[in-house]
Amino acid sequence: MKIETIAIHAGNHTDASSKAVVQPIVMSTTFERDEDGGFSSGYSYSRAANPNRTSLENVLAKLEGGAEAAAFSSGNAAGMSVFQSLAPGTHIICPDDMYHGLRNQLKMLFEGILEFDFIDVNNSDVLTEHIKPNTGVIWIETPSNPLLKITDIKKVVSVARQHHIKVVCDNTFATPLCQQPLALGADMVMHSSTKYFGGHSDLMGGALITTEKSDWWEKIRNVQTMGGAVPSPMDCYYLVRSIKTLPYRVRGHVSNAQLLAQFLESHPRVESVMYPGLSSHPQHAIARAQMSGFGAMLSFTLKGGEDEAKKVVNAIRVFARATSLGGVESLMEHRATVEGPDTKTPFNLLRVSVGLEHIDDLIADLEQAMAK
Structure with a gap:
C-alpha cells in the first residue's frame, strides 16, 4: 500500500x-x-x-x-x-x-x-x-x-x-x-x-x-x-x-517551510538560513539524495546578535513564542535560551517550526517583526 x-x-x-x-x-x-x-x-x-x-x-x-x-x-x-x-x-x-x-x-x-x-x-x-x-x-x-x-x-x-x-x-x-x-x-x-x-x-x-x-x-x-x-x-x-492525516499535513508543512526559507534568505536583516531545501545549505546534495521532502523545521540567524534575535521573537504575532514542533500552528523560539548555559547554539539563532497557516500570513508576520 x-x-x-x-x-x-x-x-x-x-x-x-x-x-x-x-x-x-x-x-x-x-x-x-x-x-x-x-x-x-x-x-x-x-x-x-x-x-x-x-x-x-x-x-x-x-x-x-x-x-x-x-x-x-x-x-x-x-x-x-x-x-x-x-x-x-x-x-x-x-x-x-x-x-x-x-x-x-x-x-x-x-x-x-x-x-x-x-x-x-x-x-x-x-x-x-x-x-x-x-x-x-x-x-x-x-x-x-x-x-x-x-x-x-x-x-x-x-x-x-x-x-x-x-x-x-x-x-x-x-x-x-x-x-x-x-x-x-x-x-x-x-x-x-x-x-x-x-x-x-x-x-x-x-x-x-x-x-x-x-x-x-x-x-x-x-x-x-x-x-x-x-x-x-x-x-x-x-x-x-x-x-491518518499525516501525509497531507506534512506536505503542507514542507511547502510552507520552503517558501518561508526562501523569503528569509532574501531578507537584508537575516545573516543565514539553515534549511536543507535551500541550495545554499552545505549538505543540500545529501538531503536531495536521501530525502523525499526537506521537512518543516528551519533556523535562521539575525544580523545584530542576540539582542536583535530576542527583539524579533518578542515581536511576532501569528507565530507562537513556544518550544516544540510539528503542530498545525507555527512556533518560534530563541533556542540558546531553551538549551541553557552549555548550549552550542548561536545566540542570534531563532528556531522555527513552520505550521499550516497561509504562507502569506507567516511572511507578513516576520516582515512586521523584523521591521521594528
Whole structure:
C-alpha cells in the first residue's frame, strides 16, 4: 500500500462485537483470564500491551518500513530505552549537536554507566577514529536540532557495518514522509511522536521502530514492559487518529517551510538560513539524495546578535513564542535560551517550526517583526 493508505488503515481495527469502523478506546488496565489461566485475547495487563497501543505500533512500523515498533510515553522515554538496553560500559557515538534533551540524559543519568562521545559524525575519519572495541551504537539525528545539519545515513551505516555497530536514527524532524532511514541501512529509528505524528500540540509520545526482531529488540521490549513508560490508551487512540492525516499535513508543512526559507534568505536583516531545501545549505546534495521532502523545521540567524534575535521573537504575532514542533500552528523560539548555559547554539539563532497557516500570513508576520 502507498503511505497515505497505510496511515489511514494500518492503525485501525474494526471492532468484532459492534462492527464499529473506528476502533474504540479500551481503557481497561486488566483483562480476563481464560479458564486455564491463559490469555487467548493476547492481553493481560495494559502496561504490557493494550489494543490501542497494538494498533499504534502497527501503523508506526509500517510507516517506517520496519518489522516492529514500540510506543513510549515520550520521545525521551524512547531514547532512554535504547540506552537502558545496552550493557554497562557500552560506548555510544553521538552527533556533536545532538538534541539537548537526550544529550543531557546521557550526561546526567548515564555518566559512569555508559561511555559516550559527541563528535562530527559526518566526518568519516573522525567517526572511525572514535570507534572503540566497546562501541555498540552510533546515534545520528538528521536533520539535526537546531542547526539542521544533514547526516549521510548510508555513509555512516557503511562505517558502522565494518565494525559490527548498530545505527539508530532520530527521524523526528523528517518524519517517514520525508525520509526512510531503515531503507538506507539504519537498524532502528526513533521518533518523538509528540511532534508530527500527534500534529496538534496536545499529547505526548515516543516511538522506536526496528528493522528486525533481534535479541537487542527484545531487550528494548523488556525495558518498555518493565519500565512502564508507555502511552495511555487515550493517547494511542489520538495518535492513530492524527496519523491518518499525516501525509497531507506534512506536505503542507514542507511547502510552507520552503517558501518561508526562501523569503528569509532574501531578507537584508537575516545573516543565514539553515534549511536543507535551500541550495545554499552545505549538505543540500545529501538531503536531495536521501530525502523525499526537506521537512518543516528551519533556523535562521539575525544580523545584530542576540539582542536583535530576542527583539524579533518578542515581536511576532501569528507565530507562537513556544518550544516544540510539528503542530498545525507555527512556533518560534530563541533556542540558546531553551538549551541553557552549555548550549552550542548561536545566540542570534531563532528556531522555527513552520505550521499550516497561509504562507502569506507567516511572511507578513516576520516582515512586521523584523521591521521594528
